[in-house]
Amino acid sequence: GILPMTEPVTELTLEAPGGLVKVRAECRNGKAERIFVQNLPSFAARMDIPLEVEGLGRLTVDTAYGGDSFVVVNAAAMGFSLEAHEAHDIARLGVRITNAANAAIRFEHPENPDWQHFSFCLFAGPVTRDATGLRAGAAVAIQPGKVDRSPTGTALCARMALLHARGEMGLEDSLTTVSLIGSTFTGRILGETRVGDHPAILPELSGRGWVTGIHQHMLDPDDPWPGGYRLSDTWGARG
Numbered sequence: 001g002i003l004p005m006t007e008p009v010t011e012l013t014l015e016a017p018g019g020l021v022k023v024r025a026e027c028r029n030g031k032a033e034r035i036f037v038q039n040l041p042s043f044a045a046r047m048d049i050p051l052e053v054e055g056l057g058r059l060t061v062d063t064a065y066g067g068d069s070f071v072v073v074n075a076a077a078m079g080f081s082l083e084a085h086e087a088h089d090i091a092r093l094g095v096r097i098t099n100a101a102n103a104a105i106r107f108e109h110p111e112n113p114d115w116q117h118f119s120f121c122l123f124a125g126p127v128t129r130d131a132t133g134l135r136a137g138a139a140v141a142i143q144p145g146k147v148d149r150s151p152t153g154t155a156l157c158a159r160m161a162l163l164h165a166r167g168e169m170g171l172e173d174s175l176t177t178v179s180l181i182g183s184t185f186t187g188r189i190l191g192e193t194r195v196g197d198h199p200a201i202l203p204e205l206s207g208r209g210w211v212t213g214i215h216q217h218m219l220d221p222d223d224p225w226p227g228g229y230r231l232s233d234t235w236g237a238r239g
Contacts, residue, residue, distance in 0.1 A: 005025075005027050005030065005032070006027070007027045007028060007029075008026060008027060008028060009024060009025065009026060009027065010024070010025040010027050010032070011023065011024050011025075012025075019040055021037055021038065021039065021040075022037070022038040023035060023036070023037055023038075024036040024037075033208065034206055034207070034208050035206060035207060035208065035209070036204055036205070036206040037153065037204065037205050037206070038190065038202070038203075038204050039066065039067050039153065039154070039157045039203045039204070039205060040066075040067045040157075041193050041194075041195050041200040041201065041202060041203075042064070042065055042066040042067065042157040042158055042160065042161040042200060042201055042203050043064065043065050043161050043165075043195050043198040043199065043200035043201070044062065044063075044064045044161045044162045044164075044165035044198070044199075045062075045063040045064055045065060045107065045108070045198070046062065046063045046105070047062045047063075047162065047165065047166070048060055048062065049061060049062075049063070049105070051071070051097070051100055051101055051104060051105065052100065052104065053096055053097055053100040054096070054100070055096070056078075056093070056096070056097075059073060059078075059097070060074070060077075061073050061097070061101065062162055063101070063105065063107060063118070064158035064159070064161050064162050065107075065109065065158060065161070065195070066153075066154040066155060066156065066157030066158030066159070066160075066161060066203065067153070067154040067157055067158075068119045068120060068154040068158075069107040069109070069115065069117065069118045069119050069120075070118065070119070070120050070121070070122045070140075070154075070155060070158045071097060071098055071101040071105075071118045071120075071121050071122070072121075072122045072124050072158065072159070072162065073097060073121065073122070073123055073124065074124060075123040075124055075125050075137065075139070076125065076126055078093070078123070080123055080139075081137075082123065082125045082137035082138070082139050082178075082180060083180065084180045084181060086139075086180070087139070087147045087180055090123055090139050090141055090147055090180075091141050091142075091145045091146050091147045092145060093141070094120075094121035094123065094139075094140075094141020094142075094147075095121070095141055095143055095144065095145050097121045097141075098118050098119075098120065098121045098141065098143065101118045101121075102117055102118050105118075109195075109196075110195055110196020110197055110198055111195060111196050119143075120140050120141060120142055120143075120152070120154075120155065121140070121141045122138060122139075122140050122152070122155045122158065122159065123138070123139040123140075123141070124136065124137075124138060124159060125137025125138060125178075127163065127168065127175075132174070132176070133173055133174035133175065133176065133186075134163075134169060134173055134174065134175040134176070135175070135176045135177075135178065136159070136175065136176075136177055136178070137177070137178050137179075138151040138152065138155055138156070138159065138177040138178065138179060139179065139180050140152040140155045147180060148179065149179060149180075149181055149183065150179050150183050150185065150207070151177035151178060151179045151183065151184060151185045152177075152179075152185075153185055153205045153207070155177070156175065156177050156185050156187045156203075156205050157187060157201075157203040157205060159175065159177065160175055160187050160188075160189055160201060160203055161200065161201050161203070163175065164189060164201050165199065169189065170189070171188075171189050171190075171191070173188070173189070174186055174187065174188045175187050175188070183207075184207065185205050185206065185207040186205070186206050186207070187203055187204060187205040187206070188203075188204050189201045189202065189203060189204075190202040190203070190204050
């Protein structure tokens, strides 16, 4: 109810940390049934490069930008089938891979010289094709050691950029990524562009969410921790 809903389609623009984001909502019977987001230009940075990770040896990885920076590993080559019971190991190993990439490679954004880090590690599943388009599993490890419950929108855009760079995904294709819990995002390439010297894509991703509650936060002037507090990670991915 914050913004008026127009059926069958409501369009709006959001201001996000990375820039302005165009949003399209498919609406019916007073509900938004699917959200389409036109993300920032995304590009493949370096592909098929070696990365030494302590305890894992030499891996072959890709790097890409999809609104955030990723080091991408082949999940199957590391023995993962991208199922829910693997979340602990994916979280733990993903952080080690991200840290190794930041130490050995560094990320370079051609239009943002201050962006010199990898934020996440994407464990990319094999791509299959059926009548609906391309499909692949995905799991994203997040610092300090957890796995995203969704396929991650920026990871989907980074994966599309890599597939496009390899000639494996075109403007006529769609890619659906599937998370460890079975949630999905679907992406397509709206067009081609450039980010600095890098060939890039204009990605769109779509998915659906559900309202789980309306929350009211309060700040007591006598609260000794008005800015909150931080403890060590409690998601269980360490050790």
